[in-house]
Amino acid sequence: MEYTDEKDLIALVGMSLRVPGSADPDTFWANLTGGVESVSRFSEEELREAGIPDSVLSDPHFVRVKPVLEDLAVTPPSSA
Structure with a gap:
């Protein structure tokens, strides 16, 4: 089918x-x-609490930022 009139397009x-x-x-x-x-x-305190080791925190190339999604629904894993 070929359309020639733009009014027919959606x-x-x-x-x-x-x-x-x-x-x-x-x-x-x-x-x-x-x-x-x-x-x-x-x-630094928040990162330590999250388990980031001091060796990583002292690295001058370590970037202390992260994209965080808010309001995520977390479903706990079912126990087997």
Whole structure:
């Protein structure tokens, strides 16, 4: 089938995403265009509590940031 009239054409477009700092496309684009940095920074104390060894913390190349997704539903593993 060949269409020659644009009024016969339709497009179905959808977008869904879940990225740090934005739970929907509108917030994502607002953050992106606004230069919002959507990573979390962690203190040395928080990293130690998370089990990061001192040898890693003392590495000058270790970056103390991580993208964090909020409001995630966590289902505990079932016990067998």
